[in-house]
Amino acid sequence: MTVVMCLTAALFVLAILWKIYQLTQAPHDRALRAVTACLVCTAGSFSTGFPPEKRALDAALGTGTASLLSNVLLLAAVYSLLTFFLHSAADRHRATRRARLEAVPLALTAIVITVATVTAPPGVRGRPYAQADLHTPQIAVFFVAAQLYLVYALATTARWTARYARMSQKPSATGLWITAGSLAGMAAANALRVVMDLTGWFGNGSAPAGLSHSVALLFALAVPAFVVGLSYPGLAMRLAGFRIWRQHRRTYQRLRPLWDLLHDAFPQDALGRTPGGKWREAFRMRGVHRSYYRRVIECRDGLVRVSPYLAQLGVQDGATPQAVAEHLRAALCAQAAGTPATTEALAVALPGEDSIDADARQLVAVAEALVKTA
Incomplete structure (x- = not known):
């Protein structure tokens, strides 16, 4: 006692x-x-x-x-x-x-x-x-x-x-x-x-x-x-x-296939330090929300930059995540080769509501479709 x-x-x-x-x-x-x-x-x-x-x-x-x-x-x-x-x-x-x-x-x-x-x-x-x-x-x-x-x-x-x-x-x-x-x-x-x-x-x-x-x-x-x-x-x-x-951490990880492609193509769009390895990302407790917002914004900026090349491959304004994923690698190759873009930026893989979480869900759909088309 x-x-x-x-x-x-x-x-x-x-x-x-x-x-x-x-x-x-x-x-x-x-x-x-x-x-x-x-x-x-x-x-x-x-x-x-x-x-x-x-x-x-x-x-x-x-x-x-x-x-x-x-x-x-x-x-x-x-x-x-x-x-x-x-x-x-x-x-x-x-x-x-x-x-x-x-x-x-x-x-x-x-x-x-x-x-x-x-x-x-x-x-x-x-x-x-x-x-x-x-x-x-x-x-x-x-x-x-x-x-x-x-x-x-x-x-x-x-x-x-x-x-x-x-x-x-x-x-x-x-x-x-x-x-x-x-x-x-x-x-x-x-x-x-x-x-x-x-x-x-x-x-x-x-x-x-x-x-x-x-x-x-x-x-x-x-x-x-x-x-x-x-x-x-x-x-x-x-x-x-x-x-x-937990949701932000999972979304951050699921966006990695899309982010890797876009970051390699447009490294100047990075808002902060390049993330560490997967194990470090999996167990890092601090800054998860900041990393999540940064990755969503960087992925969306990258899609805006490459969208004129997507348009040249037949992707229409308001295209679905699956349509974007099917042509994204070819569009990035055209951009890297210096092919001139003849159209303006498109709005692709748009969310149904105006929120960053809804935007993240569309970007995750693109990332998952990318894995399937690899």
């Missing part, structure tokens, strides 16, 4: 450092401030679970201090999450005013659980939730107050997240709806915990086992869903970007 906690702490440190760096680039971004505060508070709450820190806090400031600080920081983290979605879904003035109002229940809850901790008997302070003596009023008030705030803050955040989701487009909307559902699930889990606390406080026995199982199930579903919801838009965009990257 210590190894897992250390790894988690390291991840928190890296995430916080990254957010601090982003804040230095955008110091007035209130949503980014809220995310950074949420991470800092969550990391602080987590760190109080380390036995050395917990013992040091309890020894220096009294038994139960570590538990109190952990819960106050957790409440602050949820408040920061709430303000993040406020700043994301509302205009700046309204979000700022609402964030100040939302600080009031946070402050009141922090005061209540602090008073409950201070006035509780030392022997029952600071116990984990599963071992808490809920028959002691101060302990019951501590957990009920903290969880009531969590229910309120999480439910409010879920509502604002759903509102932001309705304003967004996919894939952001999908991730936000998942996040909203997970927050609602966590709010429901904490609401059931309030019922369990009240049962333990006023009842003679423990809470029904069904309640405990329901809470565990809700948290088991909601927490991973929350992570998935936050990660989904970025992952979806990365996946879409990878698909485009």
Whole structure:
């Protein structure tokens, strides 16, 4: 467990450092401030679970201090999450005013659980939730107050997240709806915990086992869903970007037969450095899009240059890729021999729509037809 906690702490440190760096680039971004505060508070709450820190806090400031600080920081983290979605879904003035109002229940809850901790008997302070003596009023008030705030803050955040989701487009909307559902699930889990606390406080026995199982199930579903919801838009965009990257790389490679011919004939039309070998092209990760656009443009320029010679061989304006491929080598030979062109440039292998990807598909058809006619 210590190894897992250390790894988690390291991840928190890296995430916080990254957010601090982003804040230095955008110091007035209130949503980014809220995310950074949420991470800092969550990391602080987590760190109080380390036995050395917990013992040091309890020894220096009294038994139960570590538990109190952990819960106050957790409440602050949820408040920061709430303000993040406020700043994301509302205009700046309204979000700022609402964030100040939302600080009031946070402050009141922090005061209540602090008073409950201070006035509780030392022997029952600071116990984990599963071992808490809920028959002691101060302990019951501590957990009920903290969880009531969590229910309120999480439910409010879920509502604002759903509102932001309705304003967004996919894939952001999908991730936000998942996040909203997970927050609602966590709010429901904490609401059931309030019922369990009240049962333990006023009842003679423990809470029904069904309640405990329901809470565990809700948290088991909601927490991973929350992570998935936050990660989904970025992952979806990365996946879409990878698909485009793969498509451009494949098209770049498929154009090589056509590009080789045209580049040998018109080397002056090259827009950049001559590509390396096939293995290098296959595994190069950077600059794929730039290489793709350059190759498409160079192939199209080459066809425009050789089109008068294609016309002399009987190729008509608007000819198909197959017709171009059948006469391209002969046209390039005529051009290389210095035969004068008696016609103007033709529009050949034209795409049906005005886009570079559609143009690339026509050029690929020429390249594939060239391979077949070799």
